[in-house]
Amino acid sequence: MVSFRLSNKTASPSIKLLVDDPIVVNPGEAITLVCVTTGGEPTPSLTWVRSFGTLPEKTVLKGGTLTIPAITSDDAGTYSCIANNNVGNPAKKSTNIIVRALKKGRFWITPDPYHKDDNIQIGREVKISCQVEAVPSEELTFSWFKNGRPLRSSERMVITQTDPDISPGTTNLDIIDLKFTDFGTYTCVASLKGGGISDISIDVNISSSTVPPNLTVPQEKSPLVTREGDTIELQCQVTGKPKPIILWSRADKEVAMPDGSMQMESYDGTLRIVNVSREMSGMYRCQTSQYNGFNVKPREALVQIIVCYPPAVEPAFLEIRQGQDRSVTMSCRVLRAYPIRVLTYEWRLGNKLLRTGQFDSQEYTEYPVKSLSNENYGVYNCSIINEAGAGRCSFLVTGKAYAPEFYYDTYNPVWQNRHRVYSYSLQWTQMNPDAVDRIVAYRLGIRQAGQQRWWEQEIKINGNIQKGELITYNLTELIKPEAYEVRLTPLTKFGEGDSTIRVIKYSAPVNPHLREFHCGFEDGNICLFTQDDTDNFDWTKQSTATRNTKYTPNTGPNADPSGSKEGFYMYIETSRPRLEGEKARLLSPIFSIAPKNPYGPTNTAYCFSFFYHMYGQHIGVLNVYLRLKGQTTIENPLWSSSGNKGQRWNEAHVNIYPITSFQLIFEGIRGPGIEGDIAIDDVSIAEGECAKQDLTTKNSVDGAVGILVHIWLFPVIVLLSILSPRR
Template identity: 45%
Template sequence: HILCCLQLLTLPPLMHLHCQFPGLSPPHQCHDQRYDQDPHIQYIIRSLCCHRLNCEQDCVNVLCACFFEDYSHAVSEGVLLLYLCDQSMFSVTQGETKVLKLKNLRPKDFANYTCEVTVRNVCDIPESSVTFRLTNATTPPALRLSVNETLVVDPGKDVTLSCEVTAGFPKPTVTWSRYPNPLPRNSLVRNGTLTLRSVTPADSGFYNCTAVNNVGNPAKRNVNLLVRSMGNLTFQITPDSNKDSESIQMGRDLKLSCHVDAQPQDKVNYTWYKNAALVYNSDSLIVLRSDPDMAPGTSSLEIVDMKFRDQATYSCVANFPGSTVPELRVDVNITQSSVTPPILTVPAGGQVVSVREGGSADLVCLVDGKPRPPVLWSRADKDLPMPTGEWAVETRNGRLRLTNVTRDLLGSYRCQTAPYNGLNIKPRQAQVQLNVQYAPVLDPVFQDVRSPNYQFVTLRCLIQKSNPARVASVRWVRNGEPLSSLTPDPQEKPQLKFKLDPSNNGTYECRVSNGVGSSTCTFNVSSRPYNAEFYFDTPNPIRIQKVNNYSYNLQWTQRDPAATDRIIGYWVNVRTMNQVNMFSKQIDKKEPVKGGLMSYTLTDLKIPVSYEIRLAPITTYSTGDYVSRTIQYSEHHICGFEDERICGFSQDRSDKFDWTRQNHLTQNPKRSSNTGPEMDRSGNKEGYYMYIEASRPRVAGDNARLLSPLYNVTAARGPKGSGRLPYCVSFFYHMKGKHIGSLNVWLRVKSIASVGDRVWTLDGNQGPDWIQANINVNPSGPFQVMFEAIRGSGYEGDIAIDDVSVTKGKCKQENSVSNTGTVCMSQCYCRVKFIQDAGLGSVCI
């Protein structure tokens, strides 16, 4: 029951550590070693010791795993070795699905395995886990269907589909699904059997049976269910195509065709009758079960050299043999006088149909002929579908009704005879123009117009399109009152020109009508200045003052300052979040320029109170609109160097060279490949970081220093008796390369700026990952943090830092403890962990 709790740390290579179990006799030792020559090993395992039952209490922030004597074997019995570096024993594939692959299994490897997933309680999302037992009987699933892969049934029948599991341990879970639609509402799934009650043609589709037991790939079987259906039986009369004929003539061939929309189409049986007598193949009558010259599933009856005796009533009957689906029948009377070519015409006055937008319209084409064919409608001048979404709409009487007409339906529509239920000849065509009338479309719909007082202002309302195009009337209105004396000629482009003064500011409307509808251009005309625009990227705007107060450097720009009268200052109003006013005062400023940044320092703000700040520009005649923002007192700030101002950090002038701000997109493509980061600390290629370039002209010993802003602690007090307030300096560093030099962190106190204390240092190659460092400092006054990078012996020695923060109080370790008392030390926010036998062995990915 003795475990070693292992914590992943970065230490120099080939370091031996020893650990004794407290309170036990004789003591047990853990001997762990880092083999730096293996490229897969990135960490040193530091051993800490604890009891198994007290793992969570005694080994906080550590990963509890089995007791190892070394990397070659385990002392504990029946434990699977799960080494971060041992690629021969297992591998983990990265991606959305995490997979643990076990190789070269031994009897002791058969055990329970648990996969735990956590996001460190972000957004209160709890951890989740699943346990799997591996035995020598573990096998992937296999299935067998009780029916053929294609199943055809009559409507109204009950259908049972059984999916029998023939192999698989643990016992697979069987589920049914349907593609592309969900399972029907009348379906029932029980013990791997799917039952459908009283099926209809809508229940047809592909039904999928899937068995899963988390071993290997899922087993799948598919059934294509076809519920018989039949409808829309049509016929065609085709005169002798060799003679280019459009009528029935004696001595020439004639073809009668019959087609039904059915499912399954290839199972339909067609039967032909002549005057109610079954037709058999002969020299003059030939039955084609599937006519190659017609659409698939079409049967034809060819009449060769038509004679007087062939004039009769022919019937086509379609059915499913042995099915309960009712058969369909169509009768066609064939005589010289009963079949005449169709004639298609547009009634007088119907060539152009006008309708107001939103109304209804009837498009009419008259058709005559024996038999009279349907009429198909489609768009003639645009490659667009009909309003129903179909490319053609069939009408029995040639009348097409359109409702809720919109302007995009404007255009020409084609009507033509259908090739079915009549003569199969060249279609007759005609066109009808649909004219959709709508109100004028104006620009601008709304415009904010600013101007200095006592200057002329011109308002223009542009008519972009209108149907009809003729303008019936134009009216100008100010603040709801008509300006009759200024109404222009309706045929001219509507515009209004006047001199602005404090009395005629307001809302102007231009109302344009074309007799069908009216539209409006609205102008908000004012001499008031535009609002100010706050600047939110001020580096370190908060400064600590005495007596528990702080100041805030408020910055803003002025939008289009030359648009109105000269801005002479600003009103600033400060109040707490509970609407208690602190003060309101006028700030006198020089006339702002476009894009110029203005500042004002708000003082005597109480820690840690937040405030609402309201700001408005002032001119000689008026005050602009107020804009507001909230400022919050915040000590915690992480600098990721995303802004060019690098959060107020600066280069030290006493060093040999400078740090460089860079990301993956801005780095030199010829940079050394075996050093330096590819991405920032968060794994973002577009994210920035600060680094030193170790290539020439740099030489060994050259140093680069980066200074933080000043952190003011004069009003702060530490614990009783200490006199100093502790601070936590936290950052991430990247030190990859065989020529890595040193990274030092110095603390500079303002009162003794020339003197600094080195509070942290690290030398040599630390691997390819970003690693976090936390430093507790106790400055005696206002201080700065200085990062010093020293170039090593060669060009493969780039050093980088990212996500620097300085916060009040001692550093807090942020780790995530699982329900089993096991902690994965990881730099990722999302963690997946595989555990064998509830913690006897684990690996984090």
């Protein structure tokens, strides 16, 4: 929060820099930038920023004064002073700091361009070029010397300071009609006007021994055979005087060199590659550059790298489930390897060696087991080996039955006329029942949620289970309203199979007549709630524990209403590709009630409540509608809320007075951005009106269309809908 007194003197800021632009300094010097305010009410605050990157760590700031001690080339750039007093736009003034420097001196020799001969010859022209990078470039000057004595431009010694055909910072010395007396050492010296920077001096020898380069590759250096992970050196031998810089690049494909560039320089003709990978196999080109040598057609040579690597195989891992006395065949295939000409294999069961051999022309090896028994179940490993290493296929051969799959399409509890007890009709199908031996029983484990001890019993199975067959077992004597964990494990003569666990949670049935209903979305059938096919996207079930680690921060719940990170809830995910205004609609099951007089008031009331979570700066709208039986196109607004409610669960309570079977609709509307997730949980309907404290003391329900909805006005609503039809 920013506060200040508004008066007739209030004004936006203005500033002035007490420095030149640009500022040119030598490295090592200290520089001070001064910024002062020339106007603004309230008094503006002053800050300094750098156009690219942060201010140097050694920077000293004091109000509007910035000091950089012992400046370096890395400190160069544009620095800006910004004044702000929260009135109008901030004021900004900038200056550019240039740190003077000379670097990277190079030369090249160009033989007579009017003759095709690359050699230097008496009586012909020769040009010596010298190039230096300078900051600032306009301060660069060159001087030429021969054998230490100053040279001046003449008819036979023509000196040019800049060459329009060459990049900036280049000087040329043209020797016309070369004579024997012109042999010697020529030196170009680069300087910056004003001094303070060390000169760069480059020597070039012109003599009868100055000859163009020649490039060769030692026979034993190509091809180079190496293994992945090794360090190798590629060599191109260059002769001639002077020896130029060698450029290395890939010759067989347009890909980058190991350092990420398209070309790498070498001053001795050697290219060193650390941690070689198989992608680095191929041909490499070395060629002479003009730098520090002759400016002639490049000499080229090729060096081949062959990288040996262990076989890549498939499958890396495969689980095979098969019953006893049946056969199984495992196959391990080679995808690629180098060298491939000498490949051997070995099969093992645990540490026991089963078979070894050598590949001929085939690309795979197989191992069959004719009749499975307890002795030959286990982990089989096939290692395929070359001189670079081994690739491995692993197979888990087991007789374990697959896990059962719980059936969620029936309503959860079985209604009982006992006050404290409920039953549950547990239903499941068996995944791939014919894959292994016949399932003779299931081990059923049950424990109250939050407890440690499992109570177990066996459910006998007679005959073979068919694929898709629905198996039913009634759980009785379950205590209201407790939730239970149920674990189901298939048993065969091999032993235990894979287990499946689910949570069952008490909620009163909705048929034949509504008494009470509670849904915490813990079960897979989400209490028979369904997605609306006419909306833009769906509600999603999740818990904090199962939430994607890449979820959008600053939105959505960090636990369910009870504080559990394992508890489930329903939510709308508003990340891309969702767009503003798109809707997700969740439909409740249809609740049946005893028939009432549709034209008269009713005394039967129900308290409808739920928890909702609306946290994030882009929260849209959560609406709840009531739909009556036979009126599928009419939806009565029941409750609504919008905007950010903070990182907490709120509770809504609404009295409803239905006269016939009805359905509730939760509608989530996506807001303007990705931080707009909306969640709901613990939906309840109980016979009787909500307690007054529930309607008044819970977290407020803003934007509610109406807390009390008297459906006995139903004929009026129907008449209005006929006169003014809705979509």
